[in-house]
Amino acid sequence: MADIPYSTLTSRVQVEVPFCPDFVIEDRIAETAMEFFKDTKSWRIDLDLSPSAKNIGDYDIDVNNRKAICDILWVNYLDAPLQPMTEQQLYKLDSAWRNTAGTPKYFTRLTPDTFTIYPKPSQSVSNSLSARVAVYPTINTPAMDGPTLNDNYSAIVIGALGRLWLMAGKEWYNPDLGMAALQKFEQEVHEEKQRVIDGFTRIVRTVKYGGI
Numbered sequence: 001m002a003d004i005p006y007s008t009l010t011s012r013v014q015v016e017v018p019f020c021p022d023f024v025i026e027d028r029i030a031e032t033a034m035e036f037f038k039d040t041k042s043w044r045i046d047l048d049l050s051p052s053a054k055n056i057g058d059y060d061i062d063v064n065n066r067k068a069i070c071d072i073l074w075v076n077y078l079d080a081p082l083q084p085m086t087e088q089q090l091y092k093l094d095s096a097w098r099n100t101a102g103t104p105k106y107f108t109r110l111t112p113d114t115f116t117i118y119p120k121p122s123q124s125v126s127n128s129l130s131a132r133v134a135v136y137p138t139i140n141t142p143a144m145d146g147p148t149l150n151d152n153y154s155a156i157v158i159g160a161l162g163r164l165w166l167m168a169g170k171e172w173y174n175p176d177l178g179m180a181a182l183q184k185f186e187q188e189v190h191e192e193k194q195r196v197i198d199g200f201t202r203i204v205r206t207v208k209y210g211g212i
Helices: 006-014 022-040 087-093 146-151 153-165 175-197
Strands: 044-048 058-060 067-077 106-111 114-118 129-137
Touching: 006 022, 006 153, 022 129, 022 153, 022 175, 067 106, 067 114, 087 106, 146 153, 153 175
Parallel strands: none
Antiparallel strands: 044 129, 058 114, 067 129, 106 114
8 A cells, every 4th residue: 555645634533623734733643653653663674784795794774755764673694583672782792893704693773774683794695684674654754664653543532632622822722632642542552562562463362271
C-alpha cells in the first residue's frame, strides 16, 4: 500500500476542534506520529546493507529522508548475528579495536544513521550485511506508510487531539478533554509496547486447573 498523507486525517480531527486551521492539525498529527513510533519502536523495516569492504568497519544506514532510525534491532554478517556493544565496552575488550581486522562479531551504533562492526572485515564480501531497524517518521514528513498508519490510526488521532485541546488561548482550548486524550494516548503507547514485546502475536492466556 502507498503512503497515506496526514491531510487525509484532517477532517476526522477537525470535527472535534472547530475553527482549527488544517496546517495546525497536520503539524500536531506529525508530532504525535513521531512521538508514538519513537516511544514504541513498533515500525520496523529490514535492510540489505552495502557489501562489507576489506578493512572498513563503519557503514551507513539509509532509510530515506522521510524516516529516521530510533534503534538498530540487529545486524547480521553472513547471516550470523552480531552482538551489540557500546564503544566503551569495545575499548575494554580491545583498546585498538578501531584498527583490528578479522571476522566481525560485534556492532555498535556510532551516530543516528551509522554503525561500526568489530573486528573490521579482513576481506570484502558481497551481500554480507543485513539489519533490522525501528524507525519513526521525521517531523517534516507529510505522509507515512499506509499499513503502519492504519494499524495505529486511533492512537495518532487521539494524541493529536490531546495536543490541540491543550493549546491555551485557542478557540478550541479544552484542558479537561486534552488531559483525558493524552492519558488515552499514553495507554495506547503502553499497549503498543506490549505488542512489540509479544512479537505482534496475540498471546492466548491459559488457566491451569488441577481438578478436585
